[in-house]
Amino acid sequence: MSNENAGLNEFKTINKYFAPLSESVQGAFNLTDDAAIIDPPAGQSLVVTTDALVAGVHFLPDDPAEDVAAKLLRVSLSDLASMGAVPAHYTLSIAVPPKQNSSWFKAFSAGLAENQHDFKITLIGGDTVATSGPLTLSLTALGYIEKTKGLRRNGAQAGDSIWVSGTIGDGALGLLAAENKLASLDRANCEYLIQRYRRPNPRTKLGPNLIDIAHAVIDISDGLVADLSHICEISEVGADIQIADIPLSPAAVEGLEKNPVLLDLILGGGDDYELLFTTDPNFAGIFEEVADKSEVALTKIGEITLAKTIRLFDQKGHEYMPHQKGFTHF
Amino acid sequence: MSNENAGLNEFKTINKYFAPLSESVQGAFNLTDDAAIIDPPAGQSLVVTTDALVAGVHFLPDDPAEDVAAKLLRVSLSDLASMGAVPAHYTLSIAVPPKQNSSWFKAFSAGLAENQHDFKITLIGGDTVATSGPLTLSLTALGYIEKTKGLRRNGAQAGDSIWVSGTIGDGALGLLAAENKLASLDRANCEYLIQRYRRPNPRTKLGPNLIDIAHAVIDISDGLVADLSHICEISEVGADIQIADIPLSPAAVEGLEKNPVLLDLILGGGDDYELLFTTDPNFAGIFEEVADKSEVALTKIGEITLAKTIRLFDQKGHEYMPHQKGFTHF
Numbered sequence: 106m107s108n109e110n111a112g113l114n115e116f117k118t119i120n121k122y123f124a125p126l127s128e129s130v131q132g133a134f135n136l137t138d139d140a141a142i143i144d145p146p147a148g149q150s151l152v153v154t155t156d157a158l159v160a161g162v163h164f165l166p167d168d169p170a171e172d173v174a175a176k177l178l179r180v181s182l183s184d185l186a187s188m189g190a191v192p193a194h195y196t197l198s199i200a201v202p203p204k205q206n207s208s209w210f211k212a213f214s215a216g217l218a219e220n221q222h223d224f225k226i227t228l229i230g231g232d233t234v235a236t237s238g239p240l241t242l243s244l245t246a247l248g249y250i251e252k253t254k255g256l257r258r259n260g261a262q263a264g265d266s267i268w269v270s271g272t273i274g275d276g277a278l279g280l281l282a283a284e285n286k287l288a289s290l291d292r293a294n295c296e297y298l299i300q301r302y303r304r305p306n307p308r309t310k311l312g313p314n315l316i317d318i319a320h321a322v323i324d325i326s327d328g329l330v331a332d333l334s335h336i337c338e339i340s341e342v343g344a345d346i347q348i349a350d351i352p353l354s355p356a357a358v359e360g361l362e363k364n365p366v367l368l369d370l371i372l373g374g375g376d377d378y379e380l381l382f383t384t385d386p387n388f389a390g391i392f393e394e395v396a397d398k399s400e401v402a403l404t405k406i407g408e409i410t411l412a413k414t415i416r417l418f419d420q421k422g423h424e425y426m427p428h429q430k431g432f433t434h435f
Numbered sequence: 436m437s438n439e440n441a442g443l444n445e446f447k448t449i450n451k452y453f454a455p456l457s458e459s460v461q462g463a464f465n466l467t468d469d470a471a472i473i474d475p476p477a478g479q480s481l482v483v484t485t486d487a488l489v490a491g492v493h494f495l496p497d498d499p500a501e502d503v504a505a506k507l508l509r510v511s512l513s514d515l516a517s518m519g520a521v522p523a524h525y526t527l528s529i530a531v532p533p534k535q536n537s538s539w540f541k542a543f544s545a546g547l548a549e550n551q552h553d554f555k556i557t558l559i560g561g562d563t564v565a566t567s568g569p570l571t572l573s574l575t576a577l578g579y580i581e582k583t584k585g586l587r588r589n590g591a592q593a594g595d596s597i598w599v600s601g602t603i604g605d606g607a608l609g610l611l612a613a614e615n616k617l618a619s620l621d622r623a624n625c626e627y628l629i630q631r632y633r634r635p636n637p638r639t640k641l642g643p644n645l646i647d648i649a650h651a652v653i654d655i656s657d658g659l660v661a662d663l664s665h666i667c668e669i670s671e672v673g674a675d676i677q678i679a680d681i682p683l684s685p686a687a688v689e690g691l692e693k694n695p696v697l698l699d700l701i702l703g704g705g706d707d708y709e710l711l712f713t714t715d716p717n718f719a720g721i722f723e724e725v726a727d728k729s730e731v732a733l734t735k736i737g738e739i740t741l742a743k744t745i746r747l748f749d750q751k752g753h754e755y756m757p758h759q760k761g762f763t764h765f
Contacts, residue, residue: 132480134587137588137665137669138518138587138588138589139484139514139517139518139588139653139654140482140483140484140514140515140517140518140520140578141482141483141484142480142481142482142483142518142580142585143480143481143482143483144480144481144582145475145481147477150462150472150473150474151472151473151474151475151481152470152471152472152473153470153471153472153473153524153526153559153560153575153577154469154470154471154526154560155526155527155528155560155561155562155573155575156528156562157528157529157530157562157563157564157573158564159530159564159565159566159567159568161567162564162565162566162567163564184469184470185470187469187470188468188469188470188472190470194483196483196484196485196575197485198485198486198487198528198573199487200487200489200530200568200571202568229483230483230484230485231485232485232486232487232573233487234487234488234489234492234493235489235492236489236492236568236569236571237491237492237568237569238489238530238532238566238567238568238569238571239566239567239568241530241566241568241571243485243487243528243562243573245483245485245526245575246470247483248470250472252474255462255472257464257468258467258468258469259468323469324469335467339467
């Protein structure tokens with residue numbers, strides 16, 4: 106049982122790195138009070154999401170501190186995007202192992218600052234504590250959305266088109282690359298995948314643009330099929346997916362050519378943080394306009410069915426059976 | 436690097452314990468969506484606070500799960516109280532070591548349910564992840580307060596009276612008792628102190644009743660003198676405290692009689708979660724009414740001075756010098 110006071114001065118130093126991140130919000134009181142006081146915009150709903158990341162589980166212990174900061178923020182920003190919300194504020198709690206030094210905190214807070222700026226979200230509070238375990242980060246993000254307009258998972262209807270943003274599978278392949286398990290790949294492609302794993306791109310512009318358009322939205326964190334199954338379960342529908350239509354990055358294409366078994370990982374791996382959504386089929390007529398506005402490619406990969414199962418089809422129209430069990434049928 | 440999917444079913448089970456805690460809030464979507472959607476009451480400000488607790492640092496690893504749940508919620512409720520806010524919602528992130536079993540989660544969620552009911556606060560989201568380290572809990576609490584009415588630390592003025600709620604020092608003595616380091620004390624007194632440490636009473640009724648009355652408020656988490664110094668530093672004032680006026684529980688009185696050195700712990704120890712606040716001197720005329728309404732005793736312990744130092748006086752009017760250095764002068 107350690108007395109926290111022992112580390113208090115250290116934490117005061119750490120707080121020096123965090124307080125500047127809050128300075129644009131008067132009600133954060135420079136992180137010197139017991140809580141922040143925020144005035145939500147009139148007529149808006151508040152959207153709240155909490156995510157935790159643990160070193161050795163959600164990121165590699167040696168990942169650069171700036172990338173850990175980026176991932177932490179972007180994972181929550183992706184959750185806000187999937188509800189259609191515009192980011193506003195966040196609080197941060199950090200459980201710090203003894204070995205974490207001030208240069209790490211300097212780099213970590215610089216990473217937060219850069220991503221705050223890019224995604225227009227501001228720190229308003231938090232807690233820094235000691236731990237004997239791995240570095241553990243928890244972030245609560247707050248965003249706003251016009252009342253009654255929030256996007257949900259539960260509105261998918263038979264006949265809906267299924268769309269995804271960006272490219273799929275890069276997150277899971279990027280983790281392999283970061284662990285030096287994709288050595289046969291072109292070096293630049295490896296680097297690309299690692300960056301996709303470490304710095305996912307939350308689709309914060311796309312989310313709000315899907316309001317009044319998407320019937321169901323989810324961000325792909327558990328994996329394409331797993332997250333599609335979350336939508337199908339709660340919407341009480343099924344889905345047919347055309348594997349050849351799933352958008353892949355050139356790096357993922359190279360990986361797949363060299364090792365076709367990686368297809369399972371593309372379908373079942375997580376950490377893409379793209380949005381998957383369903384729409385009325387005539388969205389096809391305006392998808393390019395929405396994609397342009399949202400600065401991300403959109404691709405139709407299948408459709409929602411009445412059957413309560415997810416089916417994956419290859420180019421010959423045969424149902425694809427994954428090499429590993431456990432992720433296609435729910 | 437573990438793949439989280441391995442534990443996914445386990446976490447689904449855990450979520451069964453948490454989902455019922457959210458059922459009174461429609462916008463929590465039974466914890467099945469990416470985020471919660473809440474409508475803040477019109478004309479109110481949102482108050483946000485985040486606190487983290489780590490097993491072995493903030494609570495004893497063998498503390499009952501119900502007490503850990505109680506402490507986790509009550510620490511944040513105390514922060515809301517010190518701003519004058521009325522509790523509303525919270526999110527919870529839990530990093531779980533492998534040994535934490537479902538009976539622990541059952542007891543923990545039962546503790547949350549009991550405290551939610553008592554303090555009128557509801558779970559709206561969170562994240563459960565695996566860790567190789569100690570159990571790590573982070574809670575973000577949301578409350579509301581009438582716009583512009585939030586209580587702060589920075590308004591203390593020379594001549595203000597200094598008040599505290601309840602009794603002081605029980606938290607720090609309770610930790611000693613829980614560690615079997617107060618064996619000479621009456622058994623019932625020991626139990627009382629342990630309960631005060633494990634289940635602090637956040638003054639959620641008192642906080643809102645101090646609006647338009649208190650000039651500065653803080654909750655006593657770091658210790659009486661340390662938290663008073665937080666107010667003094669940011670208000671740019673000092674304080675004179677009469678030690679004999681500090682309200683003590685009968686258990687603390689017994690402890691002090693048996694070991695006078697414990698006075699340092701009463702002045703400098705933390706975990707009381709009482710409110711310390713400063714008021715115009717004529718608050719003395721109405722303090723009983725406020726205390727009755729708030730269901731807690733209020734005691735004047737000193738006054739704010741122009742000198743930028745905190746002085747502690749014994750019954751003979753001599754300045755008290757603590758046995759340990761480092762907590763009286765800032």
